[in-house]
Amino acid sequence: MxxxxxxxxxxxxxxxxxxxxxxxxxxxxxxxxxxxxxxxxxxxxxxxxxxxxxxxxxxxxxxxxxxxxxxxxVLRTPMPPIKGESVRDDLIVMLTAMHADAVDGRNRSVMHMAMGESDRYPALLAKFRCLVLEPRREALRAILERGMATGELRADLDTEIALATLNGAVIWHCKWGGGESGTVLAPRIVDQLMSGLTG
Known part of the structure; x- marks a missing residue:
C-alpha cells in the first residue's frame, strides 16, 4: 500500500x-x-x-x-440568543439562563466541587474560568457596554461592579431567596438594578 x-x-x-x-x-x-x-x-x-x-x-x-x-x-445551558434591541430585555434573558444553571441540583454540586478544589487544581480552575465562566461574563459585559454607548445606562457605569452585582443577586436568591422561577426573579433583579444604573 x-x-x-x-x-x-x-x-x-x-x-x-x-x-x-x-x-x-x-x-x-x-x-x-x-x-x-x-x-x-x-x-x-x-x-x-x-x-x-x-x-x-x-x-x-x-x-x-x-x-x-x-x-x-457541557453542563452549562447553551448561551441564550441576545436580540440586541433592549438592554433590559437582554439582561433578563441572560439572568434567566444563569438562574436555570444555579437551581439545577447536579449543576450546583458540580460547580461547588470545581470552585472548592481550586487550590489543589489551579490549572483546572483556570480552564474552567476560560471555558465556562468568562464567556457569560463577556456576554453580560457586552450588553452593559452597549447600554452605556446608547444611553440606556450611565456612561460612567463601573461595569465590573455591575457584573458582580448581577451575578451575586442571582446566586444569593437561588441559595437563600424565596424560590421564585427565573422568569419572575430575573425581571425583578434587572428592574431594581436598572433604577440605580440609569442616569
Missing amino acids: STRESATARQAGRPRSERAERAILEATLDLIGEGMGIAELSIEAIASRAGVGKTTIYRRWSNKEDLVVDALA
Whole structure:
C-alpha cells in the first residue's frame, strides 16, 4: 500500500462516536454530582459508568482534569440568543439562563466541587474560568457596554461592579431567596438594578 493509500485508510477509519463521548461526559458529571472529588475520580470509574473502555476516554482526553473541564462546559445551558434591541430585555434573558444553571441540583454540586478544589487544581480552575465562566461574563459585559454607548445606562457605569452585582443577586436568591422561577426573579433583579444604573 502506498503512503497516500495508507493515510487515506487511516482517515477513513471509524469516526469518533458522539454517543460514547456524551456518555463519558455524563458519567463524569454523575460521579462528581454524587460527591466524588477530583482526587477520587478515576478514568476507570468513569469508563465503567459510561460503559466504554479506558482507551476510548484516552483517545479524547489526555488526563482527567481536561475531561472534567469539558464536562463542566457541557453542563452549562447553551448561551441564550441576545436580540440586541433592549438592554433590559437582554439582561433578563441572560439572568434567566444563569438562574436555570444555579437551581439545577447536579449543576450546583458540580460547580461547588470545581470552585472548592481550586487550590489543589489551579490549572483546572483556570480552564474552567476560560471555558465556562468568562464567556457569560463577556456576554453580560457586552450588553452593559452597549447600554452605556446608547444611553440606556450611565456612561460612567463601573461595569465590573455591575457584573458582580448581577451575578451575586442571582446566586444569593437561588441559595437563600424565596424560590421564585427565573422568569419572575430575573425581571425583578434587572428592574431594581436598572433604577440605580440609569442616569
